[in-house]
Amino acid sequence: MPTALRFAPRTAHRRRDPRPMRIPMFDPQNPEFARVISGIAGASDQPPILLASPHTPPYPSTASRKISLRSKGSSRGELVIPDELRRILFESSLEKGGGLWMLTYPGLVRLDDQPPAVPIVHPDGRPGWHTFDFRAHFDDGRRIGISVKDEAHAIKNDVAGFLQHIAPQIPKSFADGVMLYTERSISPAMLSNARLIQAVRRDPPHPADAVVGAIVATIQGQVRIGAIVADSGHGAAAFRAVVRLIAKRVIRLTADERIGYATRVTLARRNDGEVA
Structure with a gap:
């Protein structure tokens, strides 16, 4: 005769409280805060574990114009300068690399992204405006407007010649000189080191x-x-x-x-x- 199956009696399960646990504001002097934190640590008879200070979000970018983040054909985003907790916007991976490298440049005290446009006269005589990708401020007082371009594009369109043409037109109140940055301005090792330096500064x-x-x-x-x-x-x-x-x-x-x-x-x- 087959042995009868025996089933263990069902144990009563404790119903979960649907109400979310309320954690009080960060205040080590608040008894409720100490009780909750000690309870989370599982040692109510031990000193409470103090949480880190609240996160401080970075300051917004100082860019003179907004960039579109919807492009599918380029890398667009932002960097955060650790010393200033300020965002820097970039519109391409090349521009990001240029910003990282400039942040490691000796004597740099500030880097502006997308500074205000300056009035210029094009080589053909047409009036217009030009927006540099960056403006670098140095500890000796110099300020340099920086254009970031792909090497092939820069050669095809003679960007260096264009910058040389508009350099004398740049107001001294804006910059003391101009500079062209391409992917060949620095070595791959220098770019890799710039990324590492940006990381350890945090x-x-x-x-x-x-x-x-x-x-x-x-x-x-x-x-x-x-x-x-x-x-x-x-x-x-x-x-x-x-x-x-x-x-x-x-x-x-x-x-x-x-x-x-x-x-x-x-x-x-x-x-x-x-x-x-």
């Missing part, structure tokens, strides 16, 4: 910064970044600290290459140009 202060700074101050000749990292004992945080010192021109690369653990660096001289 890091909060870390003990590795002081340790790496002390090690770098003793450099004699050239040294590999990996050796600095190993001496510091801070691992990846030390590597990122080294990159920040490269960005600040405390040390410089000895060759045009992507920054890595095998990269050699040396102390920078006062008149060293950009190497990142």
Whole structure:
């Protein structure tokens, strides 16, 4: 005779409270805040875990005109300058790369995206307006209007000749000179390093910064970044600290290459140009 099947009795399930849990505003002195946070941590008898300060959104772009974000044929978006928490708009991947590179340029104190248009007279005598892609401000007071163009387009349309024609017309109140940037203005390694520098600038202060700074101050000749990292004992945080010192021109690369653990660096001289 087959054995009768036995079923375990159904256990009563606790009904979930449909009301969402209300978490009070960030206030360590609020007893309700401490109770909720301690409950989330699962240790109500332990000191509450304090949350980070509220997120501060970046300031809007200072661009003189808005760009369309609906294009299917180009890369459009924005960068955020860590030091200023300000957005910079770009209309192409080339323009993004130019902005990243300019943010690593020695002596740069501010980068304007899409600055106000300036009045010009075209080579054929027609009056018009020209909007530069960027305007760079330097610590010596100079301001440079920058046009970003694809190399093939720049050659075909003689953009360099056009900029040379309008340069004397640019009001001194706007800029002291003009510059053309194309994908051949910098090497792929320099662009890669600019991206890395932009990333590490977002890091909060870390003990590795002081340790790496002390090690770098003793450099004699050239040294590999990996050796600095190993001496510091801070691992990846030390590597990122080294990159920040490269960005600040405390040390410089000895060759045009992507920054890595095998990269050699040396102390920078006062008149060293950009190497990142």
